Amino acid sequence: MAQQIPILDLSPEINELLPEFMAATERVLKSGQFIMGPDVIAFEKEVGQYLGVKHAISCNSGTDALVIGLRSAGVGPGDEVITSPFTFFATAESISSVGATPVFVDIDPATYNIDVALAAKAITKKTKAIIPVHLYGHAADMGAVMALAQAHNLKVIEDVAQAFGATYKGQQVGTIGDVGAFSFFPSKNLGCFGDGGLITTNDDTVADIAKMLRVHGSRKKYYNEEIGYNSRLDSLQAAYLRIKLSHIDSRNNGRRTAAQRYKQLLAGTGFAAPVELTDCHHVYHQYTVRVPAGVNRDALQEKLGKAGVSTMIYYPVPCHKLPIYKDLSAHCPIAEKAAAEVISLPIWPSLDEATQKIVVRELTK
Numbered sequence: 443m444a445q446q447i448p449i450l451d452l453s454p455e456i457n458e459l460l461p462e463f464m465a466a467t468e469r470v471l472k473s474g475q476f477i478m479g480p481d482v483i484a485f486e487k488e489v490g491q492y493l494g495v496k497h498a499i500s501c502n503s504g505t506d507a508l509v510i511g512l513r514s515a516g517v518g519p520g521d522e523v524i525t526s527p528f529t530f531f532a533t534a535e536s537i538s539s540v541g542a543t544p545v546f547v548d549i550d551p552a553t554y555n556i557d558v559a560l561a562a563k564a565i566t567k568k569t570k571a572i573i574p575v576h577l578y579g580h581a582a583d584m585g586a587v588m589a590l591a592q593a594h595n596l597k598v599i600e601d602v603a604q605a606f607g608a609t610y611k612g613q614q615v616g617t618i619g620d621v622g623a624f625s626f627f628p629s630k631n632l633g634c635f636g637d638g639g640l641i642t643t644n645d646d647t648v649a650d651i652a653k654m655l656r657v658h659g660s661r662k663k664y665y666n667e668e669i670g671y672n673s674r675l676d677s678l679q680a681a682y683l684r685i686k687l688s689h690i691d692s693r694n695n696g697r698r699t700a701a702q703r704y705k706q707l708l709a710g711t712g713f714a715a716p717v718e719l720t721d722c723h724h725v726y727h728q729y730t731v732r733v734p735a736g737v738n739r740d741a742l743q744e745k746l747g748k749a750g751v752s753t754m755i756y757y758p759v760p761c762h763k764l765p766i767y768k769d770l771s772a773h774c775p776i777a778e779k780a781a782a783e784v785i786s787l788p789i790w791p792s793l794d795e796a797t798q799k800i801v802v803r804e805l806t807k
C-alpha cells in the first residue's frame with residue numbers, strides 16, 4: 443500500500459523540541475532529584491497559572507487524579523456518583539475504586555457528553571457527586587452541571603483527561619467544579635513521556651487532602667494518617683511537561699485548524715462532523731465522526747486499515763455494557779448507538795491538508 447497514516451504522530455513535536463528535552467534530561471539527571479523535585483514544584487506553579495486555578499497537584503496518572511480527587515472531595519463507600527458511560531473505563535473504575543457506585547446516565551448525541559437533564563432524574567439520597575467527562579476535547583454542559591450540583595449539594599469532579607486547554611464560557615475546564623482530574627498520558631493533548639496526572643482545585647481543604655493522599659496518606663513523613671497512594675510525578679516528566687506546556691496553545695490551535703479542514707472536506711459526505719457549541723472552545727483531542735445511516739462502521743474501519751489509514755473506535759463498548767457493570771442495569775441507548783457509529787480519524791497538531799484529503803478520500807470511497 444502507498445500511504446501509512448497513523449492515528450497520532452508525536453514525532454514532529456518530539457523532533458522539533460528534542461534539543462530542549464535533552465537539555466532538560468541532562469539538567470534533571472545532574473540534579474539528583476528525581477521525584478517531586480524542583481521541576482515538579484515549578485510545573486505545578488506554571489500549570490496552575492495557565493489554568494487559572496489555586497491548587498495544581500501533580501500525581502502519577504489521570505486515573506489516580508480521579509481516585510484521589512474523588513476521595514479528597516469526600517466520596518467513599520455507599521455513595522453514588524453519576525457519570526457518562528461513554529468514556530474510557532478509568533472514569534467508572536475510579537468511582538468503584540473508592541468504594542462508591544457509578545450511576546450511568548445517557549449522553550447528548552451531538553456532543554457525546556453527559557445529558558444533564560437525565561442526570562437530574564438519576565439523583566437519589568445516596569448521590570454524592572457527578573463526574574462530567576469532557577470527551578474528545580469538548581466541554582460538557584458545565585452550566586447545567588453546576589446548577590444541578592448546587593441544587594442537590596453534589597460534588598463535581600471533572601474528568602479533563604482529554605481536554606487540556608478546552609474552555610467553557612471562557613473558563614478552563616477542570617477549574618469549574620470542585621476538582622479537575624487531568625491525564626498526561628503521552629497521547630493526550632498535553633502529554634509527557636510516561637504516566638502523569640494532575641488534580642486541580644480552588645478548595646484549600648480538598649488540596650490538603652489530595653496532597654496527603656498522594657504520599658501514602660501522610661502530611662508529615664512517617665506519620666501516616668490514612669491509607670493513601672504512592673502517586674507522585676517524576677521530575678523528568680515534570681521537566682518535559684514544562685516545555686510542552688509553553689507550546690500548548692499553538693498545538694491545540696493546530697488541532698483546531700486541522701478540524702476546520704476536516705469539516706470542510708466532510709461537508710455533504712453524510713459523515714457527521716463533531717460539533718463545537720457556542721461558549722465552548724474545542725481542543726479536538728480526537729476528531730470523531732459518525733458514519734452515515736446504513737454504513738457498517740466496523741467494515742469501514744477494516745477497509746481504511748487496508749488502505750493504510752489508521753482509525754480508532756472510542757469506545758466500542760460503553761461502560762454500562764461491560765460485564766463488570768451489567769448488574770447496574772443502566773439504560774443508555776444513545777451511548778450504545780454512538781458506540782456502534784463513531785470512528786476517530788487521524789489528528790495531531792501539525793497534520794497537513796494533503797494527508798487529510800487522503801483520509802477523507804478513503805473514508806468516503
Ligand SMILES: *Cc1c(COP(=O)(O)O)cnc(C)c1O
Nearest residue numbers: 503504505530532533603625627
Ligand atoms: C486517558 C483517560 C483517563 C485516564 O488517564 P491515565 O493517565 O491513562 O490514567 C481517564 N479518563 C479519560 C476520559 C481518559 O481519556
